[in-house]
Amino acid sequence: MHNGVISNSVINRLPRYYRFLGELKSLGMTRISSRELSERMGLTASQIRQDLNCFGGFGQQGYGYNIELLQSEIAKILGIDTKKTAILIGVGNLGKALTLHINFESKGFHLVGLFDSKESLVGQVIKNLPIRSVHDLDEFCRENRPQTAILCIPKDVAKGVTEQLIMLGIKGFWNFSHYDLRLENRDVVVENVHLGDSLMTLSYRLTNSNE
Amino acid sequence: MHNGVISNSVINRLPRYYRFLGELKSLGMTRISSRELSERMGLTASQIRQDLNCFGGFGQQGYGYNIELLQSEIAKILGIDTKKTAILIGVGNLGKALTLHINFESKGFHLVGLFDSKESLVGQVIKNLPIRSVHDLDEFCRENRPQTAILCIPKDVAKGVTEQLIMLGIKGFWNFSHYDLRLENRDVVVENVHLGDSLMTLSYRLTNSNE
Numbered sequence: 001m002h003n004g005v006i007s008n009s010v011i012n013r014l015p016r017y018y019r020f021l022g023e024l025k026s027l028g029m030t031r032i033s034s035r036e037l038s039e040r041m042g043l044t045a046s047q048i049r050q051d052l053n054c055f056g057g058f059g060q061q062g063y064g065y066n067i068e069l070l071q072s073e074i075a076k077i078l079g080i081d082t083k084k085t086a087i088l089i090g091v092g093n094l095g096k097a098l099t100l101h102i103n104f105e106s107k108g109f110h111l112v113g114l115f116d117s118k119e120s121l122v123g124q125v126i127k128n129l130p131i132r133s134v135h136d137l138d139e140f141c142r143e144n145r146p147q148t149a150i151l152c153i154p155k156d157v158a159k160g161v162t163e164q165l166i167m168l169g170i171k172g173f174w175n176f177s178h179y180d181l182r183l184e185n186r187d188v189v190v191e192n193v194h195l196g197d198s199l200m201t202l203s204y205r206l207t208n209s210n211e
Numbered sequence: 212m213h214n215g216v217i218s219n220s221v222i223n224r225l226p227r228y229y230r231f232l233g234e235l236k237s238l239g240m241t242r243i244s245s246r247e248l249s250e251r252m253g254l255t256a257s258q259i260r261q262d263l264n265c266f267g268g269f270g271q272q273g274y275g276y277n278i279e280l281l282q283s284e285i286a287k288i289l290g291i292d293t294k295k296t297a298i299l300i301g302v303g304n305l306g307k308a309l310t311l312h313i314n315f316e317s318k319g320f321h322l323v324g325l326f327d328s329k330e331s332l333v334g335q336v337i338k339n340l341p342i343r344s345v346h347d348l349d350e351f352c353r354e355n356r357p358q359t360a361i362l363c364i365p366k367d368v369a370k371g372v373t374e375q376l377i378m379l380g381i382k383g384f385w386n387f388s389h390y391d392l393r394l395e396n397r398d399v400v401v402e403n404v405h406l407g408d409s410l411m412t413l414s415y416r417l418t419n420s421n422e
């Protein structure tokens with residue numbers, strides 16, 4: 001239904017639209033005007049109209065948006081209506097927290113394997129998934145063809161593991177290792193997450209709000 | 212040293228500059244040209260010159276940037292050269308992972324207290340900090356005056372806890388609860404972190420790279 005290229009800034013706002021529309025739905029609402037949606041989301045109404053026009057425009061003048069329809073269309077655009085398989089490498093504190101805390105299914109993913117290099121972790125079960133040894137990564141990937149890898153591994157091994165995973169057919173990385181994966185022109189997509197960057201931004205805002 | 216208002220997009224890039232410059236320093240480098248920095252960071256050289264000109268411009272034509280000087284100036288702008296005290300509320304899997312995984316000191320913060328409502332967690336020690344009961348939050352804040360709170364609590368209690376913390380003098384929130392804190396005009400700053408949004412963005416990129 002959408003037409004042409006969508007800018008990065010619109011793409012980055014889509015998950016937020018998706019979340020907000022889900023909240024409205026759970027409140028029992030069925031329609032919303034762009035003005036009301038803008039007030040709730042802290043955006044301007046014209047920004048919202050512009051964003052949603054990228055996908056063909058679901059609003060009817062005077063009637064607002066059909067919440068359910070708009071949310072399901074955004075789900076399709078985000079691709080979360082079809083599940084991609086994912087494996088998680090590095091089941092330390094962060095990897096374990098992500099496994100337990102993130103609702104992968106509702107975000108378009110199906111977590112199918114956990115891997116760690118620490119033998120003491122191998123065999124433990126989290127969310128019905130046994131932790132496997134990284135030595136079994138090759139065999140597992142050849143058999144199960146996972147499409148995505150979540151990296152919670154130390155910086156010094158991130159590059160090597162990434163190369164191995166690309167050879168094994170991984171097409172997307174959700175990267176939490178303290179290392180900016182850059183894989184341009186490699187037919188692979190990456191989301192680098194630097195939690196520390198967000199904390200430094202908070203530091204900036206605290207410092208400059210006190211002036 | 213910086214002049215005038217800095218745009219949000221520049222502010223959001225600053226932590227990345229800071230990290231990259233730190234990596235260059237650890238490689239033993241002392242100067243870098245905007246062209247080389249741009250190649251390493253995946254930005255254009257003119258973007259980098261524009262960004263850094265916001266702070267007075269540290270480059271000398273033909274000599275590039277002094278890495279150490281530039282990094283320490285960015286640290287000052289981010290405010291990470293002075294430490295803000297922080298408490299963390301909700302020491303479940305995610306709260307525990309953040310406590311152990313994040314280097315708070317290098318990001319401008321000093322973690323001084325952990326709190327949870329689960330009595331079974333109270334008294335456990337993580338990174339030399341005992342987990343305290345949320346019932347002791349008032350007393351602790353009155354005595355220790357922490358400036359920042361990290362929220363790893365369920366959505367349904369986030370709003371109430373936030374109001375309590377603002378009354379207790381908290382000026383900044385790093386919010387991981389599945390709830391967009393919006394506290395405009397409240398003399399309080401917020402960084403909302405939605406890990407799921409980043410995962411949905413990855414889903415979009417995977418879906419659309421396969422087309």
